[in-house]
Amino acid sequence: MKARVVALALLLAFASSCKDCGKGPVNPVHVVIDCLAQDQAKLAELSVALLPLITAGDWTLFYQKAKEAGVSIGGCVAADLINKYLAPPPGNAAPSPEAGKLARDTINKLRVDFGGATFKTASGEL
């Protein structure tokens, strides 16, 4: 009898401490957004809105607006603009290490919000 009580107590303790155990491992599927297949007008519209924020260094508002626009539009535009900012056209200076880090942090944060998505663009998968 005593052994049964102990076993029951152990079972209850295990069950209460392991609420998620029965759900199995979480293996999020890696999402790749094909930016070339998105609504180009919407992408261009958001680009026009976000570009001045990069110039102004307002990464907080940049992040908010990109997130609001969602993974397909906001994610594609943010990734593309940040990549071009970090890899400027030939003959142009790249941002300082501090400014570049803010840009990288912003896309990393958005990527987390968007479930780890990457973005297929003409520059590669961003």
Added chain:
Amino acid sequence: MTIGKLGRGPTKHDLRTVRAAPLLDAAAGALPAAPLARNWSRFYNPDGSLGSFIGLGTFNNLTYGDCTCAAFGHLDASVCFATGAPTTVTTAMVLEAYDAISPWDRTKPEENDDGAYNLDALKWFRKQGLITAYATLYSRAHIETCINLFHGVYVGADLPLSAKTQQTWDVAPPGSTDSSYKPRSWGGHAMMAIGYDQKGVWFATWGRRQFATWAWFNTYVDEAYVALHRQLVADANELTPAGYLSSQILAALAIFKD
């Protein structure tokens, strides 16, 4: 798909080789953030978009196992096409290097064509002045940083047989027991990684570009070096193709003191 010869011996260790990782980490605040993608196998258009492909020679690697040396021809192309400087590494120079660092003899080319070691090639090209420094790399973040800043990362890989037929080099599907994915089941190969994105890496090899996923890179690449091409630090006041002054890079390059 053009397939050439292999010819990389197992990783040779030399305790004197500078390890870049702790130095790059210590200098992290001063190093520029790498873009999400960089591709030196193509020209960049004036608007920053990717343009046409640069020329990548074979350096006779379709005939001889000189990949350890041919990779420096690809680093040279990666730097010189972007900077507008004339390329300096010729096939004759690559063969001279292969002759010097291995038992292979240019006058009897069919004999002893058994490849060479990456580390010996690095030393030879530094002695010739093509590169001014080199250091070992381990992490993906450092590899991205170094491809961006220095136009290439010199790698040694244990190629699996599966790479012979794959368009994109990738790892075995989960649960696969296919022995063609076994590292070095094909052989050792040296290449220059001259581009990357969030999916993988662009290698220059056998006169062409070859894309491999990061999973492939992490599985089959077992040595990686950053090698500083002299052209990138030729003029301290000149903006490099990555958008940094050579003097900035040189400051960060205190990291490569040896």
